[in-house]
Amino acid sequence: MPQDLADKLREIIHAETFSRTALVDCLDSVHPIDIAVALQYLADEETKKAVLERVDEERLADLVDLMPPDEGTDLLELAPDEVEEEVLERVEDETAQDIRELRRYEPDTAGGQMTTDFVALREDMTAADAVRTIQGAVDAEQTNWLHVTDPNERLTGYTSIQKIISAPADRRVADFMYRDVQSVTTDVDQEDVAQLADRYNLQAVPVTNQGGILKGIITLDDVLDVMSEEASEDIYLLSGTQSIHPMSESVRRRVLKRMPWLLVTVGMGLVVMFIYSRYESVITAGSLWLVFFVPIVQALGGNVGIQSSTLVVRGIATGEINHGRLRRVILSELAVGLTIGILFGLIVGFAAGAIQNPKLGAVVALAIVSGVLMSSFTGTVIPLLCNRCGVDPAITAGPFITALNDLICLTIYFSIASLVFVWLM
């Protein structure tokens, strides 16, 4: 099973103590075609790179010839430029041509995801021609739906194999094809391709150039990979780590991948500490009980901020949030934040008033209402702004927004406290 070989390769590459002999033994014990297939099942680039370094150009060319062109392109992208050129000299002409074409596209666009090895029909073909075309395409990726072009290779529709084999042999494809075809251009983001496939329940998404010429198709199994990858990426970024296969990586690498967010947390934490210490006089004038309520105010603000930012990040990923809805999204999140703030401001404020005195209660209640409202504001607006500026909103939506809200809630809390305990005295 190619999946087992892929798993084995991943395990060898990521073992706590890497053994080159184990890798060599593993690669030598299987047929090249099994390696070619296994490489297609490997999602993490690190393993692929390690395998690449092990095989010479001749063997690599054999592997690439055995793979669909989109997978071959992805693999070669991981190799050094000189190796890539060397391999392209050695592979079959058609493979080299396909790969040179595919290399022109960014990997995370429709062009980078599509395969050029697919079956397309022409409108003026007869059903019998169509059957022969399908029979002749041995290697091509096939689904039940086939795309149809005009004589200039412009995408004009699609039909099913069932329609073709049910039609009289001399009937033209143009007479029984569907014309309401959904497609994307090569520069469309892979996340948008996944949304389109999901929305219209497509088995394959046709990809055209700007002129409408059919250049390739993206099959649903590639869409599935994209969706799974994008969801993992968002989830990991939201929690402050960047990884695809976290469990098979070394401890050192895992620490490094969390480092940027931890540094943000510590940096902002030191600022919080510094600002906190500026309020020493307020604490002395008021009471130490002011201090005991800091964690609950920060926890509520942090929680609501994360809820808002997660909804925005996922809403952008699934397409539920789009430009037309921005105002509504922000306003309704603020309404949610205000409701939660008032509700829990009252609860915790009453508790503080009962435990200590009404003044503390008032400070805590006001701080929670305004802190939670502000947290839902930053949690909503910062990811939206990131998205507008072309930055992945998930990068800021996790630890950064939490740290920011820690700071905001603390400042609001002690500003109100100094008003009540220092200025009003």
Place this chain on the structure above:
Amino acid sequence: MPQDLADKLREIIHAETFSRTALVDCLDSVHPIDIAVALQYLADEETKKAVLERVDEERLADLVDLMPPDEGTDLLELAPDEVEEEVLERVEDETAQDIRELRRYEPDTAGGQMTTDFVALREDMTAADAVRTIQGAVDAEQTNWLHVTDPNERLTGYTSIQKIISAPADRRVADFMYRDVQSVTTDVDQEDVAQLADRYNLQAVPVTNQGGILKGIITLDDVLDVMSEEASEDIYLLSGTQSIHPMSESVRRRVLKRMPWLLVTVGMGLVVMFIYSRYESVITAGSLWLVFFVPIVQALGGNVGIQSSTLVVRGIATGEINHGRLRRVILSELAVGLTIGILFGLIVGFAAGAIQNPKLGAVVALAIVSGVLMSSFTGTVIPLLCNRCGVDPAITAGPFITALNDLICLTIYFSIASLVFVWLM
């Protein structure tokens, strides 16, 4: 476009002020088949329920007859039992039979996700028989791959339409089919089905009963829906809210859906407040600077805890974490936690030592090392335990673990502080 109708229905149902007239107008203006198709594109149950309440049993029966049996079953599940029975009396016999069969399965299992309306071939058919079977199946969900059974309807393999139309007309399917077929039983969780489809790049997953009899197939577009839904669910749960279409819901409903986690945060926050106040004497004996470092200790613990729990939740969802790897997962996460703890304990500890005195520095450093280590422990072990006990690990992995780690870090910090500032004096 059915998707546009679905969007329109969702917008009407979730408008801030719901208008029954708008819904009636919308439903009356389109053909029943468009409604049937639109309902299949609607993922949120609330909209479906609202539409159900509007149509009478006669119209509902027409709609259900127009839908694939798996979608019809899902729709009827939302209706009251008496309506469901009434509708089943009115639909075509075959539809009623299919739906009665499908109703027996839990919605989130392979049985609940599969469609019974599919094309299967028999081993002893000729290629010509197979072509006729495909031509005859007008409504069935079809992919390029068709499943093959023995004369007892036991799943034995699969073949492609291409193979069938390329084979001589009198050749038996048994002679050119593939026998290494992947399948699931009806009781398998839908998340495992998605993992299988993803791992083996399947276009459709065949579903059998315990005896190996082929009962249905799950097509890749349904798998895509499952993966997207499960990813959204995990993301939302991790941030402490439960929802599928958060942006189209009312403010009241959104507040309610976040309530359980907010209550956990407040409940645990009050406990933190209470424990914090028990350490008043330590703060008096030491200095108020002890207090100023509480937020940064809690932020680091919280951050690392969320990172660990997110990795575990996603690792379980993608299948990267399984029983064989539990020990390795826990140990390596603890190693990561210890490394991060020592690194940042030293940084923040030195800062505290420089700003105040070495004693405070030692307390902060020790608290960060042990607090971060404990946080990575709870962040790893609690989701794993939940999973072992059949509880969705994502439920506890967000705000609950953060609140717990707030508590743990505070307790550790002040225990060390009381040792240094009270007992050692």
